[in-house]
Amino acid sequence: MSLNDRESWGVTNLRLAFPKKKSMLFKDLSLDYHKGEKILLLGPSGCGKSTLLQVLSGLVPDSVELPMRADRHAIPDNWGFIFQDPDTQFCMPYVDEEIAFVLENRSIPRSRMHKLIQHYLDMVNLKLENSHQLIRTLSGGMKQRLAIASVLALEPDVLFLDEPTALLDPKGTVQLWQTVRRIGNGRTLIVVEHKIDHVLDFIDRVVLFNHDGEIFADGPKETTLARYHEKLDDFGIWYPGVWNGYEEKQFQKSDGTFGELILELNHFEVLHQKCVKLSIEELMIHRGEWIAIIGENGAGKSTMIEGIMGLLHTKGKLCWAFQHPEDHVQFVFQNPEYQFVADSVEDELAFSLRIKKMNEDEITQRVDQSLERYALEEQRMQHPFQLSVGQKRRLSVASAMINHPDVLILDEPTFGQDARNTFALLDLFQQLRQEGTTIIMVTHEMEIVSRFATRTLTIDQGKLVKDTLIKSNKGARRLGYGFDEHEHVIF
Amino acid sequence: MDTVLTNTSTLFFKINPSLKFILISSLFIVYLFVQNLNTMIWASLFFLILYYFVSGLSGKWSFWFVLITLIVSLFSASAMILFGKGSHIIYHQSLILITQESLARGVLLGLRTFTFSLIGMIFATTTLPVPFFYSLMQQLRVPVRYAYGCLAAFRMIPIMAEEFMHIRQAMRVRGMTRQKGVKAFCERMTRYTITMLAQSIRRAQRTAIAMEAKRFSMTEKRTYFYEIGWSRNDVYFVIILLLTVALGFVFSSYFPLTPYTNVLDQ
Numbered sequence: 001m002s003l004n005d006r007e008s009w010g011v012t013n014l015r016l017a018f019p020k021k022k023s024m025l026f027k028d029l030s031l032d033y034h035k036g037e038k039i040l041l042l043g044p045s046g047c048g049k050s051t052l053l054q055v056l057s058g059l060v061p062d063s064v065e066l067p068m069r070a071d072r073h074a075i076p077d078n079w080g081f082i083f084q085d086p087d088t089q090f091c092m093p094y095v096d097e098e099i100a101f102v103l104e105n106r107s108i109p110r111s112r113m114h115k116l117i118q119h120y121l122d123m124v125n126l127k128l129e130n131s132h133q134l135i136r137t138l139s140g141g142m143k144q145r146l147a148i149a150s151v152l153a154l155e156p157d158v159l160f161l162d163e164p165t166a167l168l169d170p171k172g173t174v175q176l177w178q179t180v181r182r183i184g185n186g187r188t189l190i191v192v193e194h195k196i197d198h199v200l201d202f203i204d205r206v207v208l209f210n211h212d213g214e215i216f217a218d219g220p221k222e223t224t225l226a227r228y229h230e231k232l233d234d235f236g237i238w239y240p241g242v243w244n245g246y247e248e249k250q251f252q253k254s255d256g257t258f259g260e261l262i263l264e265l266n267h268f269e270v271l272h273q274k275c276v277k278l279s280i281e282e283l284m285i286h287r288g289e290w291i292a293i294i295g296e297n298g299a300g301k302s303t304m305i306e307g308i309m310g311l312l313h314t315k316g317k318l319c320w321a322f323q324h325p326e327d328h329v330q331f332v333f334q335n336p337e338y339q340f341v342a343d344s345v346e347d348e349l350a351f352s353l354r355i356k357k358m359n360e361d362e363i364t365q366r367v368d369q370s371l372e373r374y375a376l377e378e379q380r381m382q383h384p385f386q387l388s389v390g391q392k393r394r395l396s397v398a399s400a401m402i403n404h405p406d407v408l409i410l411d412e413p414t415f416g417q418d419a420r421n422t423f424a425l426l427d428l429f430q431q432l433r434q435e436g437t438t439i440i441m442v443t444h445e446m447e448i449v450s451r452f453a454t455r456t457l458t459i460d461q462g463k464l465v466k467d468t469l470i471k472s473n474k475g476a477r478r479l480g481y482g483f484d485e486h487e488h489v490i491f
Numbered sequence: 492m493d494t495v496l497t498n499t500s501t502l503f504f505k506i507n508p509s510l511k512f513i514l515i516s517s518l519f520i521v522y523l524f525v526q527n528l529n530t531m532i533w534a535s536l537f538f539l540i541l542y543y544f545v546s547g548l549s550g551k552w553s554f555w556f557v558l559i560t561l562i563v564s565l566f567s568a569s570a571m572i573l574f575g576k577g578s579h580i581i582y583h584q585s586l587i588l589i590t591q592e593s594l595a596r597g598v599l600l601g602l603r604t605f606t607f608s609l610i611g612m613i614f615a616t617t618t619l620p621v622p623f624f625y626s627l628m629q630q631l632r633v634p635v636r637y638a639y640g641c642l643a644a645f646r647m648i649p650i651m652a653e654e655f656m657h658i659r660q661a662m663r664v665r666g667m668t669r670q671k672g673v674k675a676f677c678e679r680m681t682r683y684t685i686t687m688l689a690q691s692i693r694r695a696q697r698t699a700i701a702m703e704a705k706r707f708s709m710t711e712k713r714t715y716f717y718e719i720g721w722s723r724n725d726v727y728f729v730i731i732l733l734l735t736v737a738l739g740f741v742f743s744s745y746f747p748l749t750p751y752t753n754v755l756d757q
Contacts (some may be wrong), residue, residue, distance in 0.1 A: 014747065015741060051597060057704070059703070062703070063703040066698060072598065080704070081704040083701055087694070088694045088697035088701060089697075090646065090647065090697045090698075090701070091643035091646060091698060091701075091702050091707075092642060092646065093620070093642075100637075100716035101707070101716075102706070103710065103716070104715060104716060105705060105713060106706065107711075109714060110714055110715060110718060113716055135646075136646075136650070151705070154706060200508060309664065311664070326669075330664070333657065338654070338657045338660075338661040338666055339662075339664065340685065341662070341667055343667050351666075353665055356748075407607040
């Protein structure tokens, strides 16, 4: 059977623009796909892949009104769409009700619903004791699998997946793609994804986009990826072996000697609603350490750093070597948007300096320095909320660092970031550490742990179970990409 | 919300939510026109008893709720008591003027606030959002878009509460809370508002698109996962409610505790 005999859908000569933008997002873009194909769309952030996915599914312009025109716009009859954010795909409070919502939309008789709900939950391997469970008690990975289950209830021929694992931890990511692989049998899949380790196995066609939203390569997986391999680094794609291409800066990992003691915990307990959520017998942290806190979801990693920051009630000894810890210790939240307190990037940076009543000349000087170092000069007057994901993260680190704190505590700083941004951030942290900043971070990414951390703390079920010094020195590497001659990180 | 409610299998949970909604709202209108202080006293007593037996709140929450309601009622009463008109003066000091008439009116107003809150809570604590909106769609023909829209909004509440906590923590970390004064307070409120609004608008839009992607249609016929019908419990409910109201009126005429049968007259 030739390709032409199969059902095919797609757009021809698509033109699309966002309101109030000068240039068009797509100019005469065409993409066709056939029944049963499994396609991966790759490209840099902001090149319009997600929008294209919405166009292909008909969500644009039916649900999202954007000015667009196309010579041909063929939408499959039965399709399902899985979005990035696990929290905003549901409209009902309980698992069974959410799937029932789809069945109701399809006018399935009530008598068949219970059986079907169980059927779809089984399909995505979501094992719950009782399907009448609150959705918000599920982990991110389980939520995304529920999203797939509820989309499967549409009995779709074509599945659109828009970075479904961007907000999942590594374990959730693996499970999600296993599920997609299983249910993808016999279905058409169109995937937009930045973390392609687990996607590549079942994909057969790859489409590459450039920064201007144009398709510059389209073909079978092996040949396309082999030919444009170096583009993946450019786009910040997480592909297998991406870490090998990343050259760390020259640094002595750890010779076992660190600076003075800066934090001492003894019989330390973090409480939440009068229950002990985390307990640590004893812990000493020294200047210049890079501490990675690892553990399962819900083990208490975030609780630990929030406790150390004094954001939760604690018991026991927590002793900083500083008189005013709030001036020396800074915290960066997982979601940078929560911590933005000003209406422009510039004011955001100046905020904590103004609180300290520093004189304006010095403030301007420091802000300029930071803008340059964190590559935010062009965004200086923008509202923090208008920045890209990577820029937001950089701004949140920059505003924490502007006071030159001694300790920087971060909650999953590389979460949801593409490879390019992650490497740039790591270079930056590395540089900060060498300048004497102690870095404490929660992370799921084991590559970061093994390459950067000087010490790992493993948390399990609310207890510090393992405290390992990492002494292995990977040796001096060549001065890597990411720094220009003035030691400024290039983003 | 789920830890707050104790037991969702009691009689009041099994009543048709639309019926409950209509009857409870009509009670508001009934007590709006009661000007007899005695009736109001007895009614609030009986509704307090009813509330005690049927409320879905756990003991601790229930206690705090009643206490807070009492305080609020006291406030609404005090405005009337302290500055009302009347000829039988009890206390007079500069701006404050307490008369027997204003005292009666104030107490009535306070009790009305108290009764309204109790009635409202009897409804709110025994009605789960999902069956309520399903019932509205099925019995009262409320358009599906409003019903599912509200349900989606309900799902946002715990997410927003969590978000509020995060923002509060972030403000502390950034040193926002170290600034004192009215201006700093206003700024802080602006931050909360902007951040929460931005997040909520984005979330609402995403949820709406996700719902449409699941072929939610506002016009086509649909089936229902829950079919909310009628049962014997509904009859019991009507009887209990009528009895409570009737007892209030009967007791007020047989055991009048005060001489104020119409507070507007005197």
